[in-house]
Amino acid sequence: MIWFDFGGVLSPPLAELYASYERKTGITPEQLVGAMRTVAEGMGLPTLAPVELGVVSEAEWGRGLARALGAAHPGIDLSRARLETFGEQWFAGVTANPLMVAALRCAREHGLGVGILSNNVVEWEPYWRSIVEPAGEVDFLVDSCKVGVRKPDPEIFRLAARAAGLAPEQCVLVDDLAGNCAAAAAEGWRTVHFRDDRQALRDLGRCTGLAAFERLAPRTAA
Incomplete structure (x- = not known):
């Protein structure tokens, strides 16, 4: 997942x-x-x-x-x-990252579970949910403001894995903060430290064995 x-x-x-x-x-x-x-x-x-x-x-x-x-x-x-x-x-005026939305949809289409694991704010939910609406439904949402613990606290990764009924090694975190990735890895998760779209899609492909992620990456100019 x-x-x-x-x-x-x-x-x-x-x-x-x-x-x-x-x-x-x-x-x-x-x-x-x-x-x-x-x-x-x-x-x-x-x-x-x-x-x-x-x-x-x-x-x-x-x-x-x-x-x-x-x-x-x-x-x-x-x-x-x-x-x-x-x-x-x-x-206001913010739109989703289209390549990461495509990655989420790609994962779901290839039979992988998908979730959102986020540090977020109760009052912000209508706004961020409308931004990610193009991604479609996710299997699980673990939101810090609702569960009372936030990344990089190890407990949020334990909670997410339990919610999905998965062992830690079955979970992959895609996160832009190295500290969150390190905390997830310490709990046995696989991680992709997002630095840019191309790198993240490549690393997702390697992490999951799903070549379709790498095919989403934008081509470099010749």
Whole structure:
């Protein structure tokens, strides 16, 4: 069974999402990440854990971001940012990564189980689900905000394998974060560290023995 990450795999790369958000709001990636860290550190948690674990609501988190941004950058213009409904603005105009959507569909068509294993936020579900809708149905969804544990915590990989009724070695994780891949591998999973579409499709083909993945890869110019 292949478990796909959402952010940075089925979605565009995170750098593109941050750049898009800056165009919408004027808030730079550095400013935004700094504010996220400030809010999380105040709770003793990793950067996005407060919302990815459902510790606070999106609205509470957004108000915390506004305070952190104002304190770190006096006079910053937040007039274009809708921080209390962050997800709606963050995902506006975002479309899925077509090659990873094709990979998910290819896996399903060739009889492999498919799932989404994601650190995500309760209030963001309508937006990210609409983005991945072209991929069709998945067999399992394991979402951090619903199960109360997030990658790279080993428990989320144990939980996902149990939910699918599979041994760890029957699970493959496709994720853009090396730390998540390392944590999954430590639990006995096979992993594909997504760095770009061509590499990920090639590695998926090698990992599963399914040549159809490699045939999806874009051809290089002659």
